[in-house]
Amino acid sequence: MSRRPPRGEYIETDTGNKVARKATLVGTQNIMLGGKTVIQPDVMIRGDLTRTVHAAAPQPASQSATGAPPNNTAVSIGRYCFLSRGCCLRPPGRLYKGVFTYMPLRMGDHVFVGPGSVVQAASIGSHVHIGAQAVVGEFAIIKDYVRILDGAVVPPNMVIPSFSIVAGQPARLIGEVPEGGLEAFELRDLYKTVGNNPQPVPP
Amino acid sequence: MAALTPYTYIRCPCSDVSAPGRPLDGSSPMAAAADDNGAGDDDDRTFDPRAPRSNYSLYPLEYLLYCEDCHQIRCPRCVAEEIVSYYCPNCLFEVPSSNLKSEGNRCTRSCFQCPVCLGPLAVTSLETKPDPSLLAAPDNAAAPHAGPYALTCSYCHWTSAEVGIQFEKPNGIHAQLAKLRNGGATRLTAKERKERRKDPAYRTQAAAAPAPATAGGEEGGPSSSAEVLDLETQFANLKAFYQGQLADPNSADSGLAALSDLGFSSPTSLSRIMSIYTGGGWQDKKAKSRVGAMREALEPDEGLQPARLDESAAIDRLRSEGHGATASAAQLRDQPPNLGEAHLHGRARFASELRPIPYLLRTKRSKRCPVCRHIISKPEAKVQTTRFRIRLVAGSYIPSIAVRPLPLSSSSSSGSGGSASGPAVVPGALLEPLRPAHYLLTFKNPIFEPVRVTLGAPARTPGRFASKVTVLCPEFEIDANTDVWDEALKESGERDRDKDRRRRRGEEGGGQSSSNNPHHSQLEVGKIWERGRNWVSIVVEVVPASLRLAPGDPPLREDEDVLEIPMFVRVEWEGEAGGDDVGAAAGRDAAKEAREKRELAYWCVLGLGRIKQT
Numbered sequence: 001m002s003r004r005p006p007r008g009e010y011i012e013t014d015t016g017n018k019v020a021r022k023a024t025l026v027g028t029q030n031i032m033l034g035g036k037t038v039i040q041p042d043v044m045i046r047g048d049l050t051r052t053v054h055a056a057a058p059q060p061a062s063q064s065a066t067g068a069p070p071n072n073t074a075v076s077i078g079r080y081c082f083l084s085r086g087c088c089l090r091p092p093g094r095l096y097k098g099v100f101t102y103m104p105l106r107m108g109d110h111v112f113v114g115p116g117s118v119v120q121a122a123s124i125g126s127h128v129h130i131g132a133q134a135v136v137g138e139f140a141i142i143k144d145y146v147r148i149l150d151g152a153v154v155p156p157n158m159v160i161p162s163f164s165i166v167a168g169q170p171a172r173l174i175g176e177v178p179e180g181g182l183e184a185f186e187l188r189d190l191y192k193t194v195g196n197n198p199q200p201v202p203p
Numbered sequence: 204m205a206a207l208t209p210y211t212y213i214r215c216p217c218s219d220v221s222a223p224g225r226p227l228d229g230s231s232p233m234a235a236a237a238d239d240n241g242a243g244d245d246d247d248r249t250f251d252p253r254a255p256r257s258n259y260s261l262y263p264l265e266y267l268l269y270c271e272d273c274h275q276i277r278c279p280r281c282v283a284e285e286i287v288s289y290y291c292p293n294c295l296f297e298v299p300s301s302n303l304k305s306e307g308n309r310c311t312r313s314c315f316q317c318p319v320c321l322g323p324l325a326v327t328s329l330e331t332k333p334d335p336s337l338l339a340a341p342d343n344a345a346a347p348h349a350g351p352y353a354l355t356c357s358y359c360h361w362t363s364a365e366v367g368i369q370f371e372k373p374n375g376i377h378a379q380l381a382k383l384r385n386g387g388a389t390r391l392t393a394k395e396r397k398e399r400r401k402d403p404a405y406r407t408q409a410a411a412a413p414a415p416a417t418a419g420g421e422e423g424g425p426s427s428s429a430e431v432l433d434l435e436t437q438f439a440n441l442k443a444f445y446q447g448q449l450a451d452p453n454s455a456d457s458g459l460a461a462l463s464d465l466g467f468s469s470p471t472s473l474s475r476i477m478s479i480y481t482g483g484g485w486q487d488k489k490a491k492s493r494v495g496a497m498r499e500a501l502e503p504d505e506g507l508q509p510a511r512l513d514e515s516a517a518i519d520r521l522r523s524e525g526h527g528a529t530a531s532a533a534q535l536r537d538q539p540p541n542l543g544e545a546h547l548h549g550r551a552r553f554a555s556e557l558r559p560i561p562y563l564l565r566t567k568r569s570k571r572c573p574v575c576r577h578i579i580s581k582p583e584a585k586v587q588t589t590r591f592r593i594r595l596v597a598g599s600y601i602p603s604i605a606v607r608p609l610p611l612s613s614s615s616s617s618g619s620g621g622s623a624s625g626p627a628v629v630p631g632a633l634l635e636p637l638r639p640a641h642y643l644l645t646f647k648n649p650i651f652e653p654v655r656v657t658l659g660a661p662a663r664t665p666g667r668f669a670s671k672v673t674v675l676c677p678e679f680e681i682d683a684n685t686d687v688w689d690e691a692l693k694e695s696g697e698r699d700r701d702k703d704r705r706r707r708r709g710e711e712g713g714g715q716s717s718s719n720n721p722h723h724s725q726l727e728v729g730k731i732w733e734r735g736r737n738w739v740s741i742v743v744e745v746v747p748a749s750l751r752l753a754p755g756d757p758p759l760r761e762d763e764d765v766l767e768i769p770m771f772v773r774v775e776w777e778g779e780a781g782g783d784d785v786g787a788a789a790g791r792d793a794a795k796e797a798r799e800k801r802e803l804a805y806w807c808v809l810g811l812g813r814i815k816q817t
């Protein structure tokens with residue numbers, strides 16, 4: 001179908017996002033990428049699960065005036081996030097005043113989501129590392145500088161404060177991120193190692 | 204066996220009894236021993252990473268701090284911590300330290316953990332059947348549902364209704380829970396207790412009915428003839444009784460005056476104990492002047508609570524409900540103390556006695572150098588910010604050491620070992636005994652001065668299974684770190700750098716650069732493997748020991764198959780002098796130009812991998 005034969009594995013956008021052609025992004029109009037984010041193959045993002053009940057529409061007047069659709073962002077992702085192969089981002093849903101609705105999933109900068117993990121959090125801060133095969137339950141709130149180890153299951157509604165290391169099923173606090181461990185959350189270098197023109201891993 | 208990723212742990216000097224800078228207790232036997240054998244110089248002894256003591260001194264670089272005044276590494280074990288702020292890990296509200304004394308160290312804002320799995324509990328209405336998949340957020344409960352409410356775990360679906368705890372309102376759960384006992388009975392208030400003590404009618408009624416707190420199953424025990432007091436009531440009764448005793452001048456009528464002043468029944472001991480347990484301020488001045496013994500409590504309303512040793516009800520219940528109905532030791536340990544409970548004896552530790560756990564508060568802490576008391580880490584007090592006012596981490600002062608297996612094809616190996624013929628090393632793969640393997644150590648310099656690194660490693664690793672170790676290039680220099688802007692500018696000049704790197708590799712260790720392709724470097728003694736802007740890679744060759752045990756040898760201990768190399772690292776550089784307080788006044792002008800030689804030396808341990816057991 002393509003007339004240009006050398007096609008890279010990734011689509012690289014103007015803002016530096018690298019989205020694998022083999023990733024499944026549903027409802028792309030509702031997915032916001034901050035830039036420089038890597039989405040590996042077999043990642044699924046459910047942008048189609050938008051809010052159906054608008055609690056208090058922010059600007060009802062302007063919406064009706066312009067006829068523009070309400071802000072329907074289902075998944076918003078910051079800069080330098082890294083979504084590993086086979087992970088899934090899915091907005092959380094619940095009953096609100098008797099009606100079922102999805103709520104947006106928000107993710108800060110420098111968030112690593114390990115392979116095969118499922119994330120249904122309400123919010124994930126910046127500098128968060130989610131290991132492989134982990135589950136982050138619905139409406140969980142994860143603050144900045146949090147490490148979720150491989151295979152952890154974060155229960156729905158759990159709040160994980162900054163500098164926590166959690167593991168287990170259900171996830172519980174097993175340690176604190178040390179002062180010298182903050183730089184390790186940076187994903188700039190990792191970003192460069194992926195894409196159509198990957199750079200070698202710096203020493 | 205789990206695969207092992209290579210690691211580097213660094214030893215904090217605090218564990219070294221002979222290290223200078225650690226306040227030593229001269230009388231301590233360890234210190235004396237260290238002096239006796241003249242082993243004061245750290246360099247002379249090989250550090251044994253397997254010694255039991257080493258468990259407490261080895262840390263990954265991230266865990267270490269650095270004192271700029273002592274020029275020394277500091278670890279979590281030796282720093283002095285000070286609490287900056289307390290907060291609840293669930294609602295993230297800061298708790299003023301004044302509240303801690305009155306409210307304790309748990310959140311009082313309706314934040315609870317599941318007593319079964321420690322997951323968070325949410326308030327749910329019992330009217331609409333809680334659908335576990337929709338369990339939820341607070342406003343869900345606040346919506347049109349009506350009470351009663353319960354705390355429900357969204358992970359294991361435990362609900363407080365299971366243990367008979369329900370709430371009338373969805374808010375103020377902490378206060379409501381404090382008044383409730385398991386099974387739904389309310390806890391006695393101080394006023395009620397007083398009334399009951401006065402009312403003789405209540406006592407007969409209480410004797411007939413089982414204690415509310417144990418409604419779970421101990422009906423009909425013979426002990427019910429005596430009133431069952433919960434902890435709080437018993438304490439209140441005892442306190443009232445002893446206060447009465449102390450106030451009563453007639454109680455001082457014992458004959459054993461001199462001796463009894465030391466016993467529990469003497470007025471002075473009693474008033475001292477009372478002031479401990481009732482929070483001070485309760486001093487009986489008269490007691491000091493009196494001697495004599497007082498009688499002990501004789502009745503329940505004086506605080507006497509005979510132990511109820513009949514456990515047949517608990518045994519019956521265990522028979523009918525099985526082991527599954529009991530709480531695990533961990534679950535019981537996580538339970539907060541509950542003063543509304545019945546006495547410990549007679550309680551059967553069933554899961555029905557578990558209560559929701561209010562979240563323990565967490566803290567933000569600053570850290571001080573143990574020697575000079577300077578603050579070396581201080582977070583902002585506000586809970587929601589992650590910034591630090593001071594953060595002196597060892598990673599910004601000492602080189603990081605990354606370890607990775609070096610796959611060598613047999614054709615490319617030559618030089619030093621000569622025997623470098625092992626197969627390509629797969630990360631996490633087991634090391635073949637007696638077959639040489641190579642590891643690449645990459646040292647990265649964080650400081651803005653070039654540093655000179657000298658390495659020392661024993662030729663044979665300590666322990667039962669001695670592997671051979673050769674550091675091919677134990678002395679080298681690493682270029683200075685540059686800041687982020689320089690780095691960005693240099694990014695374009697990547698190719699130049701590559702050329703530069705190759706050239707420099709050739710220069711070091713006396714020419715003889717037979718290869719100019721970095722991917723097929725040769726192993727040569729005294730030569731670095733590769734060099735970059737602020738990093739250097741060198742090669743370590745190991746010949747893993749055989750783990751074969753002679754008959755009669757004790758079996759392998761845990762992790763004894765891990766090949767660990769102790770390595771002494773000495774880092775030297777020239778820093779700007781005058782940073783020290785010492786002699787600052789005298790030599791300030793001189794110091795401005797003078798460059799000061801600095802040195803830091805420490806042991807570290809490199810974990811390379813597990814040796815295959817044959």
Ligand SMILES: [Zn+2]
Nearest residue numbers: 215217278281
């Ligand atoms: Zn220490």
Ligand SMILES: [Zn+2]
Nearest residue numbers: 291294310314
């Ligand atoms: Zn709280």
Ligand SMILES: [Zn+2]
Nearest residue numbers: 317320356359
């Ligand atoms: Zn639970």
Ligand SMILES: [Zn+2]
Nearest residue numbers: 270273572575
């Ligand atoms: Zn110091």
